[in-house]
Amino acid sequence: MAYQQSLVSILKASSLSLPVLQLYDSYRRGTFDFLPITDNQVSMYACGPTVYDYAHIGNLRTYLFTDLLRRVLMANEYSIKHVMNITDVGHLTSDADQGEDKMLKGARKQGKTAWQIAQYFEQAFMEDLNRLGIITPKIVCRATEHIEEQIDYIKALQENGFTYTTSDGVYFDSQKLERYGYLARLNIEGLQGGKRVELAQKKHHTDFALWKFSVVDTQQGDRQMQWESPWGIGFPGWHIECSAMSEKYLGTRFDIHVGGEDHIAVHHSNEIAQCEGRHGHQQANFWMHGYFLQSSGEKLSKSGRSILLKDLIDKGYSPRAFRYLVLTSHYRSHLQFSFAALDSASIALKRLDKLMHEWPLQGKVSGELLQQFLKHVNNDLKTPQALALLWSVTKGGLSDADKRATLLAFDQVLGLGLASDESAMPFKVSSIVPEEVEVLAQKRQLARINKDWGLSDRLRECIKEAGYSIEDIKEEGAEQRYKITLLSV
Ligand code: AMP
Ligand code: ZN
Numbered sequence: 001m002a003y004q005q006s007l008v009s010i011l012k013a014s015s016l017s018l019p020v021l022q023l024y025d026s027y028r029r030g031t032f033d034f035l036p037i038t039d040n041q042v043s044m045y046a047c048g049p050t051v052y053d054y055a056h057i058g059n060l061r062t063y064l065f066t067d068l069l070r071r072v073l074m075a076n077e078y079s080i081k082h083v084m085n086i087t088d089v090g091h092l093t094s095d096a097d098q099g100e101d102k103m104l105k106g107a108r109k110q111g112k113t114a115w116q117i118a119q120y121f122e123q124a125f126m127e128d129l130n131r132l133g134i135i136t137p138k139i140v141c142r143a144t145e146h147i148e149e150q151i152d153y154i155k156a157l158q159e160n161g162f163t164y165t166t167s168d169g170v171y172f173d174s175q176k177l178e179r180y181g182y183l184a185r186l187n188i189e190g191l192q193g194g195k196r197v198e199l200a201q202k203k204h205h206t207d208f209a210l211w212k213f214s215v216v217d218t219q220q221g222d223r224q225m226q227w228e229s230p231w232g233i234g235f236p237g238w239h240i241e242c243s244a245m246s247e248k249y250l251g252t253r254f255d256i257h258v259g260g261e262d263h264i265a266v267h268h269s270n271e272i273a274q275c276e277g278r279h280g281h282q283q284a285n286f287w288m289h290g291y292f293l294q295s296s297g298e299k300l301s302k303s304g305r306s307i308l309l310k311d312l313i314d315k316g317y318s319p320r321a322f323r324y325l326v327l328t329s330h331y332r333s334h335l336q337f338s339f340a341a342l343d344s345a346s347i348a349l350k351r352l353d354k355l356m357h358e359w360p361l362q363g364k365v366s367g368e369l370l371q372q373f374l375k376h377v378n379n380d381l382k383t384p385q386a387l388a389l390l391w392s393v394t395k396g397g398l399s400d401a402d403k404r405a406t407l408l409a410f411d412q413v414l415g416l417g418l419a420s421d422e423s424a425m426p427f428k429v430s431s432i433v434p435e436e437v438e439v440l441a442q443k444r445q446l447a448r449i450n451k452d453w454g455l456s457d458r459l460r461e462c463i464k465e466a467g468y469s470i471e472d473i474k475e476e477g478a479e480q481r482y483k484i485t486l487l488s489v
Pocket of ligand 2: 267
């Protein structure tokens with residue numbers, strides 16, 4: 001990697017201070033100043049993929065959010081101990097501890113063993129991270145390689161009186177905790193009253209499996225993933241792996257725990273319960289959650305609507321364009337995926353690439369603009385504002401060389417690979433006109449009908465800024481009175 005000057009040293013050289021870093025904590029439901037437990041070191045645990053299928057671009061949005069967080073922490077001169085698990089056993093098709101292990105189901109679908117598909121999809125996932133410029137976590141740990149730690153954890157919970165055993169497994173007794181479900185502010189009483197969930201032998205439906213006993217798989221014979229334990233042959237429940245591995249690598253209290261928003265109600269609530277059961281406190285100072293990527297209002301999911309990074313690449317898009325699209329919205333809002341939106345992101349990125357390759361080298365980073373940029377990203381990762389600032393720099397009064405240097409400094413956080421070799425590679429920009437450009441064109445049409453030439457000119461400029469030109473068609477009876485063309489980049 002090319003030498004990168006530290007952003008803090010650039011601020012210092014201009015006698016400017018680093019804006020305070022504030023992050024949203026889902027546990028306290030508010031934004032707070034971030035200070036790590038150990039000076040200059042951040043310990044961070046991220047829930048990783050369940051490797052029974054390819055990650056879809058929704059999953060990847062969550063890992064891009066984690067990467068952004070990591071880069072912001074790095075910009076604040078913290079060294080990061082980033083741990084991510086690989087779920088290769090124990091994640092059942094139903095959050096209520098029923099159904100099949102997703103790994104076994106995936107194996108059956110592919111006609112392979114669970115071990116083979118785990119290895120294959122883990123590798124495919126790591127390739128996706130690489131394509132998106134996501135920095136690999138320092139420690140990537142597999143559930144199947146930490147069975148002993150998980151058994152030890154369950155034993156400790158048992159000694160503390162938080163478990164009970166049924167004919168199909170060992171369960172966590174959620175009613176033993178006064179604040180079970182606090183993270184999600186679960187209304188346990190309400191849930192109990194309106195119970196609609198299959199309890200099987202559980203005492204309460206918010207109880208969850210710590211260890212499941214093996215049953216003979218009717219189609220495949222003996223279960224492929226099973227281990228001896230003090231309670232019988234079986235496999236660990238999904239939640240225990242994250243408690244056991246985060247504790248092993250980061251200790252009983254660490255700085256940040258991340259995952260997608262769907263983890264709030266079940267997986268993270270259960271991780272918290274396990275830590276409280278074992279140690280009497282929860283484990284992370286900040287719980288951070290990335291919101292879903294949706295398509296036509298529906299969440300993307302592996303079993304339902306699924307779009308892969310590979311699908312985008314096959315259509316000619318660059319993974320960098322997907323990263324740009326993700327940065328256009330704040331991580332705590334839902335992002336609607338559409339190919340029109342990806343087209344706009346591609347155009348914007350291509351325009352940036354062109355500028356970066358045209359502008360001369362050897363410029364100086366503007367300390368003031370860098371400070372403004374860091375104010376945005378240190379304010380709970382406000383990337384839409386950071387991107388708006390980036391575009392205002394391209395149009396502002398700095399010399400072209402200084403613009404280039406300043407944008408490269410921003411890119412240490414954005415990770416778009418500006419001016420990289422990759423940015424010189426061709427990729428697809430739009431073949432269709434994005435909806436927002438069409439709306440601008442229609443507004444301009446109306447302005448012309450109203451003879452508001454000033455507004456019409458301003459709208460033409462907006463259309464140009466979005467990467468399109470508009471031409472009026474004068475022919476009598478023409479169905480459309482304008483033609484929109486993509487500007488060459
Ligand atoms: P999984 O591989 O299913 O365990 O999910 C991996 C990560 O992706 C988890 O942190 C999920 O919360 C997250 N995730 C799942 N679906 C989406 C989505 N549509 N948008 C964003 N993140 C998601
Ligand atoms: Zn987890």
